[in-house]
Amino acid sequence: MSLPITGNASLVLAVVFGFIFGLLLQRGRVANYNTIVNQFRLKDFTVLKVMFTAIVVGGIGVLVLHRLGYAAYHIKPANMLGVVLGAGIFGVGMVTYGYCPGTGIAAVATGSVHALVGFAGMLVGGILYALSFSWVNEHILGVAALGKVRLPDVTRIADWIWFIILAAVAAIVFYAIERLMPKT
Amino acid sequence: MSQITNMPNGGGGFLTRSRWNPYLVGIGIGLLSWAVFAIVNAPLGVTTSLSQWAGLAAEPVMGVEGVRANPYWTKDFPQWDYGTFFLIGTFFGALVGAWLSRDLKIEVVPSVWRERFGGSPTKRLAVAFAGGILAMYGARMAGGCTSGNGLSGSLQLAVSGWTFFITMFVTGLATAWLMFGRKRSSVPSSSTESGKERI
Numbered sequence: 001m002s003l004p005i006t007g008n009a010s011l012v013l014a015v016v017f018g019f020i021f022g023l024l025l026q027r028g029r030v031a032n033y034n035t036i037v038n039q040f041r042l043k044d045f046t047v048l049k050v051m052f053t054a055i056v057v058g059g060i061g062v063l064v065l066h067r068l069g070y071a072a073y074h075i076k077p078a079n080m081l082g083v084v085l086g087a088g089i090f091g092v093g094m095v096t097y098g099y100c101p102g103t104g105i106a107a108v109a110t111g112s113v114h115a116l117v118g119f120a121g122m123l124v125g126g127i128l129y130a131l132s133f134s135w136v137n138e139h140i141l142g143v144a145a146l147g148k149v150r151l152p153d154v155t156r157i158a159d160w161i162w163f164i165i166l167a168a169v170a171a172i173v174f175y176a177i178e179r180l181m182p183k184t
Numbered sequence: 185m186s187q188i189t190n191m192p193n194g195g196g197g198f199l200t201r202s203r204w205n206p207y208l209v210g211i212g213i214g215l216l217s218w219a220v221f222a223i224v225n226a227p228l229g230v231t232t233s234l235s236q237w238a239g240l241a242a243e244p245v246m247g248v249e250g251v252r253a254n255p256y257w258t259k260d261f262p263q264w265d266y267g268t269f270f271l272i273g274t275f276f277g278a279l280v281g282a283w284l285s286r287d288l289k290i291e292v293v294p295s296v297w298r299e300r301f302g303g304s305p306t307k308r309l310a311v312a313f314a315g316g317i318l319a320m321y322g323a324r325m326a327g328g329c330t331s332g333n334g335l336s337g338s339l340q341l342a343v344s345g346w347t348f349f350i351t352m353f354v355t356g357l358a359t360a361w362l363m364f365g366r367k368r369s370s371v372p373s374s375s376t377e378s379g380k381e382r383i
Contacts, residue, residue: 004225014266017220018273021213021228025274026281027201028209033294040353040360046206051335051349053210058217059339071221074336076327078343086326087333087348089318091355095363097315098294100330101323102230104316105271106278113292114312121316126231126238128317129324133256136325151341162341174207 003070022106031106033098033114040095045177052170060163073150080144082136097121202285217339226266227340229332230274231323233267238320300364322352 005013025031028050038044065071094100097118099107104122107115129136152159198204217228239257242250251257282288293308301307323329326348328337334352337345 003223005223006225010224010266011264011269013224014269015273015276017216017224018270018275019277019280020216020273021270022274022277022279023281024204024209024212024216024277026278026287027204027285028206029203030209031278033291034296037294037296037360037364040356041364042357049206050210050213051330053207054213054217054335055339057211057214058335059214059341061214061218062221062339065218065222071218072225073340074221074227075340075342076333076337076344078347079327080347083326083333083344083347084351086322086324087351088355089322090326090329090348091322091352091357092359093315093318093320093322094330094352095315095356095359096311097319098297098312099319100230100334101234101319102274102329102331104319105230105274109275109277109279110282111288111290112294113290114294114308117309118312118316118319121313122234122320123238123241124313125317125320126235126324127242129235129321130238130242130254130256133254137255140325146343149343151343151346154343159341
C-alpha cells in the first residue's frame, strides 16, 4: 500500500478522520457555545488548552514526518492584509456566532439550534465572499502578499527551535492557567 | 458556572464520559493531524468545503451556470470530495459522541448568553446568523478558519496560520469585552443548564 491514499478510499478515510475530529470536539467541550465564549471572556481556557496542545503535538509529528519524506506541507499564502482583515472579521464572527465553522457543525449535531441558524449564516457568508471575490482579489489579497512562507523562512530560526519555544510557552501558560484559574 | 455538565455520567466509562481532559483532546487532534498529513496528504480544514456547499446553496438563485461562472467557485467548485466527506464525518462524530454521553440536547439560547441578554430566541438566533456570515466571510478572506489556518497552518509554522490565530484572538477578546465585559449581568446566573432540555 502506498501513501498518500487517493480516490474513493480517501473518501472513506475522510469520514473516519472527520468522525474522530467531531468526537474530539464534542468531548473536548469546544462544540459548546459557553466554552468558546468564556474563552474570549478569559473565564475558561479549554479552547486554548486544546488548540495549543494540538499545535505543539501535531506540529512536532508533522515536522518529523516531513523530514522523513512521509508528509508534504500545505502552506496557505501569507497575503498579510487579507489574513489580518479576514482573521479580524473572523474573531468578531466567532464570538457573536459562538462557534467556529468546525465546532459549529459539531454543535449542530449535538442539538444546538442557534448553531444551525449560524450555519445558514455561514453559507450566506460563503456566497457573499464568492460574489465579492473579484474585488477582494484585486484590492486586498495582493497587498503585502509574502507567498507561502513559514516562520523559519522569515526568522531564520530553525523549525526545531520554534517547537522548543512553543512547547516551553505552552508549558508555562498551562502551568499558570492551572495554578491561577479556579477548577471548572 | 456553566460547566456543571462536566461531571461524568454516573458510573460511565471513558466512552460515555461527558468530558475528556482538554490536553488529551488536544493530543488527540495533534495525532489526527499526523494521520491526515501522512495518509491522505491533506491538512485538517473546514471552510474550503463549506464554501463549496455555499455554492450549492446559491445554485437555486444564481443558477448552475451562474455559480460555475463565478471566479471564486471556479477555483473551489462545489463537489463531493474529501473535504465534504470529512465534514459529514465531523457531524456524525459529534452526534455519536453526544449520544453516548447523553449530551444530546436542544439548545436555542445557551446559559452564558441568557445571563447577559435574556432568554429571547429571536435575539440569539439573529446574532448567531450574523456571526455565521462574518465568521465565514472572514475565514475565506484569510484563506482558512480555526482549523485550516489556526490549527493546520500554525502547526506547520505557517506565517498565515500564526497571523490568523493571534489576530482572531485579539478581535475576539475585544468583541467579548464589548458584549459581556462592560457591566455585570442583572439576570441572576442559574446553576442549571437553562435553555436546554433533554431529548
